[in-house]
Amino acid sequence: MRTLPIVRNARFYEAIRRTLSLPSQAFQILPFFTNFCTQTSKNSCEDESVKSSSEENKSLSFRIERLPRGKSVGSAFQKWMGEGLPIHGDEIFLAINRLRKLDLNKRALELMEWVIRERPYRPKELDYSYLLEFTAKLHGISQAEELFSRIPPEFRNELLYNNLVIACLDKGEIRISLAYMKKMRELGHPISNLVFNRLIILHSSPGRRKTIPRILMQMKADKVVQHFSTYNILLKMEANEHNIEGLQKVFGEMKNAKVEPNEITYCILATAHALARLWTVTEAYVDAVKKSMTGNNWSTLDVLIILYGYLGKEKELERIWSNLQALPHVRSKTFVLAIEAFGRVGQLNLAEELWEEMKSEKGLTSTEQRQKLLEADLVEEALRTLELGLDFMASKKVRKSTPWLETTFSMVEIFAEKGDVQNAENLFEELSKAKYTRYTFMYNTLIKxxxxxxxxxxxxxxxxxxxxxxxxxxxxxxMKLAEQFRP
Known part of the structure; x- marks a missing residue:
């Protein structure tokens, strides 16, 4: 049967996945794509559909993640076995993935220590890789290296080495990770594309980006199979720089390498072109997103809400929103995006209804309030909110994010219509620092x-x-209109 190898392969790659968090600016813009190149975040997991109570009681994973503080993992296992239920690697695999997604690293380490100590089944390489992963996360690289040296030699293979390298990269220990990669080459162990993805992200800041071509060359030299996730990271970096030409170049290289784009790829491309106001190209990529969708991915649905709002596709927007409302739970983030989208297509009454619901039931930050009110054309209330938030100090990360840039541009448009050059120029300068002024429409607004x-x-x-x-x-x-005001 072909099923078993496929499952093993899926587990292998799941075991060496890490959240590819970015200390630089490469993933600060287009935040709704963050989970595409990473495992699911804690917030998205909390928003997953709730299982029925009968199913939950049958799940070892559910029992472990719901353990009260102070209760040991051993108590959950004892109760499980007391009911005559066996403990298999499959149950541990599911439990670890759930704990990882919920960011319960301490509980995950406790779980793996119990498995290795009590041996409810013969531990495998995958089990040791989990133990290594969470030891590194909680106790650092030195203890992870010490643990690695104590693991039986027959298990110190490709999976464990890749996990150790990624753990080093997660801690910013690039030199140590490169040394282990060299060791892997000597031993003949393949290096995962996820390792190189992490290296690319760590070198994505403007001052270190010149290293990326060398990383890609080394990737080719190591005969690493080219993967769409690598190209998605490169595409996102260009999108964050608002560099449409660079974006098209990377996508062309992806096609030349015969790497099949996925829905993430098309979401990045569609959103980048929408921000550049290139509507025809955006529509083409939106069609590609719909054709490549696999199931109801929350992030993809959020992106479609945004894009249909940009394109003014009222019927499609209503269809997506209707599908989302039929689900057991709709995330706060999705409501916020819907307020913007319905405002863009002119359904201000519905946008206001959603706004009131968010304000009364879920609450919003001042930045989100400002953005969605402005983008829903509720200008008077938005400007009042702006006055209240003038003293709000935002980090560099926030100031380079898409919501902040879109909000700032909306204010530039308002001041341009009023002929308020001073305020328009002040905000334009802020957009210039984020390289958002590369778009022609930005300067056209300032000229206006x-x-x-x-x-x-x-x-x-x-x-x-x-x-x-x-x-x-x-x-x-x-410019011709402006000439009539020549002194």
Missing amino acids: AYVKAKIYYPNLLRRMILGGSRPDAETYSL
Whole structure:
């Protein structure tokens, strides 16, 4: 039968997966894609459909994750075995994945220590890999290395080495990880593409990005099978820089390498082109997202809500929202995205209803309030909220995020319509720091502010070109209008 090898392969890759968190700016924009290249986050797990109580009672995983604080894992196992139920590797596999997703690392380590100590079945390489993973997370690399040296030699193979390398990378120990990768080559152990993905992410900041081509060359030299996840990371990096040309180049390389794009790939491409106001291309990629969807992925549905709002596809938006409402639970984040989307398509009454529901039942942060009110065209209330939040200090990460940039641009548009050049320029400067002003529509909006204010600024076109933006027909039309205000 072919089923068993497939299951083993799935377990192998699941065992060496890690949350690819990014200390640099590469994943700070387009936040709804974060889980695509990683395991599911804690919040998304909490929003999964609730199982029936009868099913939960039959699950060892559920019993372990619901243990009260102070209760040992051993008590759950004793009760389980007391009911005459056996403990198999499958149960441990499911329990570990659930605990990892819920970020219950201490409980996961306790679970694996019990399995290795009590041996309800003969431990395998996968069990030792779990033990190694959570030891590194909780006690650091030195204890993980010590544990690695004590694991029986027959289990110190490809899986454990890959896990140890990723654990080192998770702690930022690049030199140690490179040394273990060298050891793996000497022993003939294949290096996982997830290791190289993590290396790429660690080198994604502007000052270290020049190292990425060498990482890709080494990946090729090690004969690592090219995977869509690597290209998705590279695509996201270009999208975060608002670099459409770079995005198209990476996607072209992906096609030349005959790596099949998945729904994540098309979501990144569609959203990047939507932010650039390239609607025809966006529609094509939205169609590709729908064709490549596999099940009801929460992140994909969220992206479709955003994209249908951008494209003004009212019927499609209502269809997606109806499907989401039919599910047992709708996430707060999805409600927030829906407020924006329905505002964009002109359904302000529905947007306000959702806003009131969020305000009364779930609550929102001041940044989210500002963004969604502005993008739903509730301008007066939004500006009042803005005045209240003028003293709000935002981190660099927040200021480079898509919600912040979209909100700021919405305010630029409002000030441009009013001819308020000073405020428009102040906000434009903030967008410039995030490289968001590469888009032509950004400069067109700024030029509109000068036109509305009846101010002639001859260097605007030159400033636009030097800023990396290309003038279009609208640009030249606005500049011609501005010439009538020449002193």
